[in-house]
Every structure is written in C-alpha cells, then in structure tokens.
Amino acid sequence: MNVQDYMVQLGQQARASAKVMATATTETKNNALLAIASALDSQREAIIKANQQDMAAGRDNGLDAALLDRLELNSNRIDGMIEGLQQVAALPDPCGEISDMCYRPSGIQVGKMRVPLGVIGIIYESRPNVTIDAASLCLKSGNATVLRGGKEALHSNQAIAECIAHGLQAVGLPATAVQVINTTDRAAVGHLITMAEYIDVIVPRGGKGLIERIANDARVPVIKHLDGICHVYIDDRADPEKAFNIAFNAKTHRYGVCNAMETLLVHAAVAEQTLPRLARAYTETGVELRGCDRTQAVIECQAASEEDWSTEYLAPVLSIKVVDDMQAAMDHIDRYSSGHTEAIVTEDYTRARQFLAAVDSSSVIINASTRFADGFEYGLGAEIGISTDKIHARGPVGLAGLTSQKWIVFGDGHVRK
Amino acid sequence: MNVQDYMVQLGQQARASAKVMATATTETKNNALLAIASALDSQREAIIKANQQDMAAGRDNGLDAALLDRLELNSNRIDGMIEGLQQVAALPDPCGEISDMCYRPSGIQVGKMRVPLGVIGIIYESRPNVTIDAASLCLKSGNATVLRGGKEALHSNQAIAECIAHGLQAVGLPATAVQVINTTDRAAVGHLITMAEYIDVIVPRGGKGLIERIANDARVPVIKHLDGICHVYIDDRADPEKAFNIAFNAKTHRYGVCNAMETLLVHAAVAEQTLPRLARAYTETGVELRGCDRTQAVIECQAASEEDWSTEYLAPVLSIKVVDDMQAAMDHIDRYSSGHTEAIVTEDYTRARQFLAAVDSSSVIINASTRFADGFEYGLGAEIGISTDKIHARGPVGLAGLTSQKWIVFGDGHVRK
Numbered sequence: 001m002n003v004q005d006y007m008v009q010l011g012q013q014a015r016a017s018a019k020v021m022a023t024a025t026t027e028t029k030n031n032a033l034l035a036i037a038s039a040l041d042s043q044r045e046a047i048i049k050a051n052q053q054d055m056a057a058g059r060d061n062g063l064d065a066a067l068l069d070r071l072e073l074n075s076n077r078i079d080g081m082i083e084g085l086q087q088v089a090a091l092p093d094p095c096g097e098i099s100d101m102c103y104r105p106s107g108i109q110v111g112k113m114r115v116p117l118g119v120i121g122i123i124y125e126s127r128p129n130v131t132i133d134a135a136s137l138c139l140k141s142g143n144a145t146v147l148r149g150g151k152e153a154l155h156s157n158q159a160i161a162e163c164i165a166h167g168l169q170a171v172g173l174p175a176t177a178v179q180v181i182n183t184t185d186r187a188a189v190g191h192l193i194t195m196a197e198y199i200d201v202i203v204p205r206g207g208k209g210l211i212e213r214i215a216n217d218a219r220v221p222v223i224k225h226l227d228g229i230c231h232v233y234i235d236d237r238a239d240p241e242k243a244f245n246i247a248f249n250a251k252t253h254r255y256g257v258c259n260a261m262e263t264l265l266v267h268a269a270v271a272e273q274t275l276p277r278l279a280r281a282y283t284e285t286g287v288e289l290r291g292c293d294r295t296q297a298v299i300e301c302q303a304a305s306e307e308d309w310s311t312e313y314l315a316p317v318l319s320i321k322v323v324d325d326m327q328a329a330m331d332h333i334d335r336y337s338s339g340h341t342e343a344i345v346t347e348d349y350t351r352a353r354q355f356l357a358a359v360d361s362s363s364v365i366i367n368a369s370t371r372f373a374d375g376f377e378y379g380l381g382a383e384i385g386i387s388t389d390k391i392h393a394r395g396p397v398g399l400a401g402l403t404s405q406k407w408i409v410f411g412d413g414h415v416r417k
Numbered sequence: 418m419n420v421q422d423y424m425v426q427l428g429q430q431a432r433a434s435a436k437v438m439a440t441a442t443t444e445t446k447n448n449a450l451l452a453i454a455s456a457l458d459s460q461r462e463a464i465i466k467a468n469q470q471d472m473a474a475g476r477d478n479g480l481d482a483a484l485l486d487r488l489e490l491n492s493n494r495i496d497g498m499i500e501g502l503q504q505v506a507a508l509p510d511p512c513g514e515i516s517d518m519c520y521r522p523s524g525i526q527v528g529k530m531r532v533p534l535g536v537i538g539i540i541y542e543s544r545p546n547v548t549i550d551a552a553s554l555c556l557k558s559g560n561a562t563v564l565r566g567g568k569e570a571l572h573s574n575q576a577i578a579e580c581i582a583h584g585l586q587a588v589g590l591p592a593t594a595v596q597v598i599n600t601t602d603r604a605a606v607g608h609l610i611t612m613a614e615y616i617d618v619i620v621p622r623g624g625k626g627l628i629e630r631i632a633n634d635a636r637v638p639v640i641k642h643l644d645g646i647c648h649v650y651i652d653d654r655a656d657p658e659k660a661f662n663i664a665f666n667a668k669t670h671r672y673g674v675c676n677a678m679e680t681l682l683v684h685a686a687v688a689e690q691t692l693p694r695l696a697r698a699y700t701e702t703g704v705e706l707r708g709c710d711r712t713q714a715v716i717e718c719q720a721a722s723e724e725d726w727s728t729e730y731l732a733p734v735l736s737i738k739v740v741d742d743m744q745a746a747m748d749h750i751d752r753y754s755s756g757h758t759e760a761i762v763t764e765d766y767t768r769a770r771q772f773l774a775a776v777d778s779s780s781v782i783i784n785a786s787t788r789f790a791d792g793f794e795y796g797l798g799a800e801i802g803i804s805t806d807k808i809h810a811r812g813p814v815g816l817a818g819l820t821s822q823k824w825i826v827f828g829d830g831h832v833r834k
Contacts, residue, residue, distance in 0.1 A: 019751070019777075022775070022777065023774055023775050096774060102796070104794060104795070104796055106789065106794060108785050108789055108794070110789075110794075110795050110796070113773070113774075113781075115777070117807050117808070118777075118807065200807060200808070201808060216636075219633075221638065221808045239830065241830065242829070242830030245830055245832050246830065246831075246832060248832075249832035249833055250832075253832070253833045334436070356530070356825055357440055357513060357530075358439070358440050360436075360439065360532070360535075360823075361823065362823055362824060363823065363824040363825070363826060364530075364823060364824070364825050364826070365825075365826040365828065366825075366826065366827050366828065367827070367828040367829055367830055367831070368525050368826050368827070368828025368829075368830070368831040368832070369828075369831065369832045369833050371832070371833035372523065372525055372527075372826055372828075372831070372833060373824070373826075377521060377523060377525070377527075377833075378521070378527050378824065379519070379521055379527065390534050390535065390617060390821040391534070391617070391618060391638045391808065391809045391821070392808045392809040394821050394822060394823060394824075395823065395824040396824070404807040404808070404811050405811060406777075406778065406779055406780065406781060406811060406812065407779060407780040407781070407790070407795065407811075407812040407813070408773060408780070408781050408782075408783075409780060409781070409782040409783065409785050409789055409790075410783050410784070410785070411782065411783065411784040411785025411786075411789075412659070412784055412785075413656065413658065413659030413662055413663065413784055413785070414663075414784070414785040414786065414789070415662050415663060415665075415666035415667075415670070415785070415786045415788070416666055416670045416786050416788040416789060416794075
C-alpha cells in the first residue's frame with residue numbers, strides 16, 4: 001500500500017473509532033487506561049528489547065548523548081508510563097460536563113455540554129513515552145488519536161502501540177482508537193496535517209522548527225507551542241526578598257524548560273540594590289550573565305547583544321536589562337516576548353493591575369516564579385503541551401483543551417414566535 | 418501603492434491599534450459605539466447618497482432583486498444600524514472577566530482572565546450593514562478589525578467607514594482600530610487571509626462557496642460558518658402535539674435561515690399518525706415535500722433523491738424520511754448533517770439523554786424548534802455568526818467568541834520547590 005492510501009485508511013479508521021469513543025463511558029475509558037498499564041507491565045521485556053534496537057540504530061547513526069537519553073526506555077521509565085496512565089484514569093472525565101444552564105425568556109433552557117474534538121493527530125520527536133502520554137490524554141477526553149513519533153523511536157513506539165491496542169480491545173473499545181503510524185516516510189506527516197476530513201486538530205510536540213514547519217503546511221487546525229522567552233520584571237516597589245527569590249528560582253530551578261526566565265528586567269531605581277546580590281547567586285550556581293550597558297555599570301558581566309533579547313537559551317544563561325519604569329519593561333516584553341509567560345514583582349496595587357491587564361502572554365504572574373506556568377501546577381492534572389496560540393487553547397492544555405462544547409437546549413414543545 | 422504594500426500597512430496599523438484597544442476602558446469603548454451611532458445619524462444623507470451610487474452600479478451590472486434589496490440602505494436601515502450600536506454598547510464588556518480563581522497546594526492563586534484575540538479580519542458579501550455589525554462586536558470585545566465587504570457595496574462601506582473613524586477619534590481611540598479595505602482588488606483578500614503576523618483570526622460571513630475558498634487558502638485561523646442542514650427527529654414516544662408544533666415551526670418560521678429544518682425524520686411507528694396532519698399544514702403554507710418510499714406510502718409527495726438529503730434548501734422545500742428507530746435517525750444525521758443543529762421530539766428520558774450525548778452538532782435540542790439555535794435566543798446579546806467548527810468557537814458566536822483567556826497567577830513571593 002502506498003503511503004497516501006495507508007494514511008487515508010488510518011484516517012477513516014480513526015474517524016469511525018472517534019464515534020465510538022465519543023460515547024464510551026467513563027468507566028470503560030478508565031478501564032482501558034488501566035488495561036494498557038497492565039499490558040505495558042507484562043510486556044516490559046518486549047518493549048525494552050524493541051527500544052534496544054532503536055538505541056543501537058541511534059548509536060550507529062551518531063545520535064548525541066542527550067538524544068539517546070531521551071530515546072532510552074528502561075524499567076523505571078516504563079514504571080513512569082504506568083503511573084501516568086493511572087493518574088489520567090484518576091482524573092475527572094471532561095466529557096459530558098454540562099455548564100451554564102439557564103432559562104431564557106422564551107422558556108427554553110440552554111447551556112453547554114463538553115464533548116470530544118474527534119480525531120487528534122500528535123506529531124512528536126524522539127521520546128517514546130510521549131506515545132503513552134498523548135494517547136492517554138486523548139483517550140480520556142474521548143478522542144481518537146493518530147500518533148506520529150520520531151523515526152529514531154519506531155520500534156519502541158510499535159511495541160508500545162501493541163500494548164495500547166491490547167488494552168483497548170480488552171475493554172471492548174476499537175483498537176484503532178489509538179493508531180501509531182508505522183512508517184518513517186515523511187510524506188505520512190504531509191498527509192496527516194492536510195486530511196481535514198479525518199483529522200480535527202494537530203498537536204505537535206517538539207522544537208520550534210518542527211512546529212513552524214507543521215503550522216505552515218497544515219490544512220488542519222494546529223495547537224502550537226512555540227518558544228518560551230519568559231521575562232521577570234522587578235519593579236522599584238518590589239519587596240527585595242521576594243524579588244530575589246523569584247528571579248533566582250525562575251532562572252535556576254530548571255534550565256531546559258519553556259517556563260524558565262530568559263530575560264530579567266530591573267527598574268533603574270533598584271538596580272544597584274538588586275543586581276549585585278542576584279549576580280553573586282547566579283554566578284555561584286554557574287549561570288552566565290549578559291547585560292545591557294546599564295547592567296554592566298552595576299555588575300560585571302558579558303554585554304548582551306540585540307540577539308540575546310530574542311533568544312530562548314534553555315540553558316544557564318540569562319540576559320539582564322535595566323529599564324526606566326514599568327512601561328519600558330512592558331514595551332520590551334511586547335517586542336521580544338514569545339507570549340508564553342511573564343511575571344512582575346511589585347507591592348504596588350495599581351501597577352500590578354496594569355501589568356496583569358496589559359501584558360499579552362498566555363500566563364501573567366504577579367509575585368511568583370514563571371516556573372508555575374504548568375498544567376500540573378495550575379491543577380489541570382495533566383498537560384499535553386503549552387499553547388502559545390490564542391485560538392481555542394491558550395497556555396497549559398489539559399483534558400479540557402482536547403474537547404469542545406456544544407450547545408444544548410431543553411424545551412417542552414417550545415417554538416419560535 | 419500596490420495592493421500588497423497597502424495590505425501590509427493596514428495590517429501594521431491594525432496590530433498597533435489592537436494594543437490600544439486591548440486596554441481601552443469599557444466606558445471608552447461604549448462611548449465610541451455611541452459616537453459612531455451619532456455620526457451615522459448626522460451623515461444619513463451622505464451614506465444614502467453613496468449607497469445610491471452602489472445601487473445604480475448594481476442595476477447596471479444586472480444584480481438581481483434579492484441582491485439589490487440586501488445592498489440597499491435607507492433611513493430605516495440606518496436606524497437599525499444605530500439601534501444595533503446602542504445594543505452592543507449596553508452589553509457587558511467581556512474583557513477582563515476573571516474566572517475560576519482558586520488556590521493551589523503550592524500557595525499560588527490561579528485563574529483565567531478574558532482578553533481580546535487581537536486583530537480580526539471579517540470578509541463578507543453585499544450587505545453594508547454588516548460593516549457596522551461586525552465592527553461594533555469587534556470593538557466592544559477589544560479587538561482591532563480589518564473589514565472587507567462586497568465590491569457592490571464599496572461606496573456605502575466607505576461612507577460607513579468614515580462614520581466609524583469619526584466615532585473612534587471622537588473618544589480618543591485610533592481611527593485605524595477599524596479599517597475598511599478600500600480596494601475591490603481580489604488580491605487584497607489573499608493577503609488578508611495569509612498575513613498571520615498581523616491578523617489573528619478570520620471570520621467570513623457569506624455563502625458556503627466563499628467560506629470554503631477562504632478556509633482553503635487561509636494561513637490564519639478561520640471561524641467557519643458552513644451550511645445548516647438541520648434535522649428534526651420525531652420519536653415514537655413523542656407527544657404528538659409538540660411534534661406537530663416543532664416540526665411545523667422549524668420549517669416554516671423562516672425559510673432562508675441556517676437553523677431552519679431541511680429534513681424531517683419520523684419513527685415508522687408514528688408515521689401514519691404524524692405525517693398526514695403535518696403534510697396538510699405544510700402544503701397549505703406552500704412547502705414542497707419530498708419523501709422517501711415509506712413517506713410516499715403515507716402521504717402524497719415528490720420522491721426525495723439522494724441529493725435531497727444533503728441539500729440546504731433555504732426555501733419552502735422539505736425532505737422527509739421514515740426511519741425504523743432513533744438509531745437509524747442518528748445514523749442518517751451522522752451521515753448527512755452539516756453539524757449545525759438537530760432536534761429530537763420525545764418524552765422518553767433515556768432516548769433524550771442518548772440523543773443529547775451522541776449527536777455531534779453545534780446545537781442539540783430536545784423538544785424545541787431548531788429555530789432557537791441563535792445568539793440572541795441563547796442570550797449572547799449579539800452574534801457575529803454561527804460556527805460549524807469545533808475548534809475555539811462552536812455554534813452561535815457572540816462577544817466571548819471574539820476573545821481568548823489568559824492564565825493569571827497571584828503569589829506572595831512564591832517559588833517552585
């Protein structure tokens with residue numbers, strides 16, 4: 001079968017399965033998640049063996065250590081996948097949730113019911129545990145899924161796919177409710193992102209390059225997660241202790257994450273009070289500092305170039321800029337931010353309200369670390385990604401982000417007058 | 418200036434205006450709406466004169482009577498536009514609405530704030546009053562707008578655009594917050610729907626052909642309103658009086674609207690009891706009936722062809738099918754519905770719940786007319802269209818559909834542990 005026919009077949013099967021999934025009971029979906037967990041547990045050896053094939057091929061193809069680490073599956077990581085499935089099974093079912101019911105003057109009662117989106121396509125890179133992550137969230141939210149993992153993880157993903165199919169069948173759901181594309185042909189992605197009749201939304205998980213490419217070529221809506229160039233602004237009315245703690249935590253808690261601070265903005269009036277202590281702490285922790293002229297007048301550091309302001313380091317590097325006031329900080333954010341997460345540290349009520357209202361990012365934070373911008377921290381229970389889009393889902397996307405709402409009307413024979 | 422440069426300039430101006438609009442106060446936005454209303458009132462003559470130019474050109478170009486009627490502006494219709502502006506001014510401001518605030522175990526308080534989408538592109542056909550409709554909803558929801566009306570209405574739209582600019586400036590808002598494209602060059606639309614850096618979402622208003630073309634070529638998200646092939650299913654457990662009233666109202670209350678019933682599905686067990694009375698009423702009202710074989714065995718009517726089941730008549734024509742049971746009705750809907758609105762008439766609790774859960778349309782109605790699927794009837798106060806998409810906005814789209822939600826976090830120096 002050629003790749004187009006193969007993808008159309010996958011799409012048709014997904015569309016048919018989506019209808020079954022949309023009305024599957026909460027119990028059935030939870031049982032499926034637990035049955036998949038059991039299958040992973042009993043197929044540990046087969047999965048690890050398949051993964052070793054991928055690892056060997058990866059080494060032969062010269063994958064670097066970081067990529068090999070992301071590719072590797074061991075018993076611990078399989079435990080992690082099993083735990084993830086159990087956690088998703090424990091979450092409330094978003095489907096069927098009815099809200100905003102009210103009576104209208106006409107006498108009808110109207111409200112909304114949460115329903116699955118339909119078929120979700122997930123495109124991701126090397127980590128095979130994303131297969132379970134993504135499949136479990138889509139399954140719980142009543143959607144069918146077509147998964148396309150990285151070519152390096154093909155054997156691992158196929159082994160995991162067998163466990164998923166086994167779990168679905170064990171509870172009487174169609175095995176095609178979760179399908180993992182079994183070809184590394186790049187044309188498969190081209191079909192996946194353009195088959196609007198079979199796929200309702202694409203969620204790409206990976207680097208900015210991958211996501212931009214997909215968004216550019218897609219004819220299906222894409223929930224994008226581009227980069228996280230996050231800012232912390234320390235106002236001259238900031239509590240110094242809070243400012244220190246937040247600025248330090250936002251940069252150093254973890255480096256390779258999208259909600260880490262990449263640029264620190266400091267009000268000129270408190271630069272001398274704030275920066276030396278922070279610079280010592282950063283330097284001791286191994287963070288390289290790159291500052292504007294005014295920063296360099298206060299602390300010793302590299303000069304920041306224009307490029308620094310729009311760079312997502314994902315590394316122990318921080319750019320620092322001294323600004324005249326909050327408006328200058330907001331102007332900088334407006335120009336360079338990727339719209340992911342920005343924080344202000346201030347005790348000033350009016351400025352806090354202004355910053356909250358005016359900053360156009362998916363998370364706006366007052367007096368807390370940017371690292372809180374996360375589905376688990378926000379109480380979503382799980383996260384398929386963080387959307388930097390404004391349409392449909394913005395910020396951390398949990399189960400609700402994989403659903404839609406339809407209007408429901410209850411009447412008693414009502415007609416329009 | 419060539420059309421591309423012109424569109425880029427419009428886009429840049431819209432993007433800059435959007436920032437101002439996003440933080441404009443409710444009072445300022447309402448004052449702008451009322452100032453636009455005043456300008457329309459005082460510019461009545463100029464608007465009607467401009468419209469007469471369009472009408473004369475339309476007649477010369479052989480526009481049919483229906484199109485000419487939609488194109489015409491008179492003092493009554495200008496009153497309607499003024500009233501519309503006053504109604505939108507009276508609606509609650511969706512922007513800044515904070516919801517779902519809760520404390521997390523970490524100590525942060527997290528919730529959502531409603532914010533504008535940014536820049537909205539509206540593409541529509543001949544009716545010039547859409548210019549005011551669309552502009553007022555986008556303005557109230559804090560967005561900048563780029564409007565592209567039908568070429569037949571160019572002079573009318575330019576006259577209205579002057580009133581809008583005047584109203585915006587009168588309250589200190591940028592005149593470029595609402596821009597009406599002043600060229601009939603079709604290339605302008607091509608730029609509008611692909612300038613993702615300047616336009617956040619496109620709302621096309623018009624026929625299915627226009628919308629499909631736009632959705633196909635757009636690189637900007639599109640809120641689509643395709644056709645309304647709406648069904649009413651009369652169950653064998655229906656109350657006969659309710660069934661009669663609903664089926665009659667859903668077809669005959671208005672013909673040219675998307676939420677009118679196009680196909681009636683009747684349970685075989687009640688076909689003989691239900692159809693003759695309905696057929697008499699429809700026929701007396703001038704509705705042409707086209708039925709399946711089993712329908713023709715009960716009432717006299719034309720034979721329905723396969724094509725009838727997927728036709729949006731927008732006219733006094735109704736297709737009728739007798740089905741074996743609710744499942745057969747839902748299968749028919751699943752196959753032929755456009756996903757707009759479906760209704761069931763039944764007194765059976767379990768079937769009502771099943772129909773509600775399983776039918777995948779933007780409105781699902783129990784024991785009421787499909788004609789209720791409407792932003793005003795649902796209490797949205799106004800409506801920019803009815804979305805048959807599942808992403809972002811589904812069903813009637815009011816002010817909230819033109820906004821997004823960002824996450825907001827309040828802390829007191831909180832950091833991630």
